[in-house]
Amino acid sequence: MAKQLYYEDVEVGSEVTALKKIATTRMLVQYAGASGDFNPLHYEEDFAKSLGVGKPIVHGLLKRAWLVNLMTDWIGEKGGLKKLSCRYRGMDYPRKMKTFDDPHDGETWWCKGKVTKKYVEGEQSLVECEIWVENGKGEKTTTGSALAALPSKAK
Amino acid sequence: MAAFVVTDGLKQLIGQKEKPVVFKIEEGAIQRYARAVGDSNPLFNDVEYAAQSKWGRVMAPPGFTGWPIASGFDMFKLFEKLAAVGAPMGLLDGGVEYDFLAPIGDGDILVMEIKIAGIEGRETKMGPTMVTTIESTFTNQRGAVALITRNTFLNF
Numbered sequence: 001m002a003k004q005l006y007y008e009d010v011e012v013g014s015e016v017t018a019l020k021k022i023a024t025t026r027m028l029v030q031y032a033g034a035s036g037d038f039n040p041l042h043y044e045e046d047f048a049k050s051l052g053v054g055k056p057i058v059h060g061l062l063k064r065a066w067l068v069n070l071m072t073d074w075i076g077e078k079g080g081l082k083k084l085s086c087r088y089r090g091m092d093y094p095r096k097m098k099t100f101d102d103p104h105d106g107e108t109w110w111c112k113g114k115v116t117k118k119y120v121e122g123e124q125s126l127v128e129c130e131i132w133v134e135n136g137k138g139e140k141t142t143t144g145s146a147l148a149a150l151p152s153k154a155k
Numbered sequence: 156m157a158a159f160v161v162t163d164g165l166k167q168l169i170g171q172k173e174k175p176v177v178f179k180i181e182e183g184a185i186q187r188y189a190r191a192v193g194d195s196n197p198l199f200n201d202v203e204y205a206a207q208s209k210w211g212r213v214m215a216p217p218g219f220t221g222w223p224i225a226s227g228f229d230m231f232k233l234f235e236k237l238a239a240v241g242a243p244m245g246l247l248d249g250g251v252e253y254d255f256l257a258p259i260g261d262g263d264i265l266v267m268e269i270k271i272a273g274i275e276g277r278e279t280k281m282g283p284t285m286v287t288t289i290e291s292t293f294t295n296q297r298g299a300v301a302l303i304t305r306n307t308f309l310n311f
Contacts, residue, residue, distance in 0.1 A: 021193060027191070027193070030190070030191040031191045031192065033187070033191070034184075034187040034188045034190070034191035034192075035188065035191070035223045035224050036223050036224055037223035039246075041246075041247075051245050051246075051247075052245070052281065053247075059248075060247075060248040060249075060250070060251075061222075061223065061248065061251070062192060064218060064251055065188075065192035065194065065216070065218055066192065066193070068194075068216055068217050068218045069192065069193070069194040069196075069216070071217075072194075072196060072216065072217065073196065077198065077208065077209075080255075081217045081255055082254070082255055083252070083253060083254055083255065084217065084218065084252075084253050084255070085250065085251065085252035085253065086250055086251060087249065087250035087307075088247070088248060088249060088250055144250075
């Protein structure tokens with residue numbers, strides 16, 4: 001794990017340490033199994049086409065889990081995630097698999113964030129962030145916000 | 156193009172609560188989920204590491220609990236109920252809001268109460284669209300509300 005982040009380490013405008021992700025058809029299958037979301041929208045071409053999204057899309061909830069991953073990695077074990085929200089604004093399409101383990105070349109996603117506010121409330125040192133998932137074209141296909149408590153060096 | 160018109164049948168479902176379900180948090184399910192989303196945090200994956208942590212057990216990543224992981228509750232049944240009174244068949248997940256109020260980890264037993272918090276008609280790029288907000292409250296075995304989730308679904 002990275003070294004612990006403290007409230008004093010961040011300012012408004014500070015960047016959340018970016019997290020790289022690659023969605024693959026294999027990952028979507030794995031996510032469906034682990035989550036129980038077996039909507040054919042995420043694995044069946046004709047079904048996805050009939051809904052007007054072209055082809056199977058990445059689960060919004062998987063992109064949401066990436067954003068949680070972004071935040072919990074950044075705030076560390078002494079930090080606490082208080083709130084998180086996100087909206088799915090654009091479709092993302094997984095890379096297909098080339099071998100058992102490796103996907104074809106293609107889209108790479110980055111989860112990013114920025115501190116929008118920091119304040120102390122009672123005992124808690126809090127930071128608000130805007131967070132998003134960006135596709136290879138730099139388009140934000142999922143956007144949201146998060147509120148986290150960070151440990152303070154003052155205590 | 157126009158906004159979706161919410162039928163009376165749909166309006167009657169607003170505020171309606173589903174039968175509460177008991178939701179047991181298990182380390183194996185957490186590990187499978189963490190691997191599936193590519194989250195390598197040892198607190199969510201490594202039993203020995205987690206046992207040495209201040210929590211003493213494998214913890215659930217925020218967002219693990221709730222839709223779609225909700226043993227004993229079938230969200231698609233709820234969608235069918237909406238479809239029976241006029242919801243369009245196209246379905247997309249619109250987004251989610253979480254209030255994380257207490258840590259959740261292996262061994263916790265949560266009671267999930269779920270209700271349709273709101274249904275409104277809108278116009279989106281998918282055409283006339285019904286926007287449904289489903290709110291779930293999770294109370295742990297110590298009687299504390301550990302989590303509130305608000306999921307938004309789009310029917311078009």
